[in-house]
Amino acid sequence: MPGLTAYVGFHEICSPKKGETVYVSAASGAVGQLVGQFAKLMGCYVVGSAGTKEKVELLKNKFGFDDAFNYKEEQDLTAALKRLEY
Secondary structure, three states, rough: OOHHHHHHHHHHHHOOOOOOEEEEEOOOHHHHHHHHHHHHHOEEEEEEEEEEHHHHHHHHHOOOOEEEEEHHOOOOOOHHHHHHHH
């Protein structure tokens, strides 16, 4: 069911426009990966968060996210997202 969950959450609820920044929490999970891929296909700038350095590297180097960070190492998530915006 990750595909249906990701599709409904991304297309039916969020509906971002091309060029917008999309933040995906827990992006290394099945749903998060799909949402990130949908967002890239729509032309969005995609930022994800994960709980380990290894997962952050996977998001950036394997799954095509524009940027990612380890939420366990951040003191202020709002500042982290602003820092990562293009």
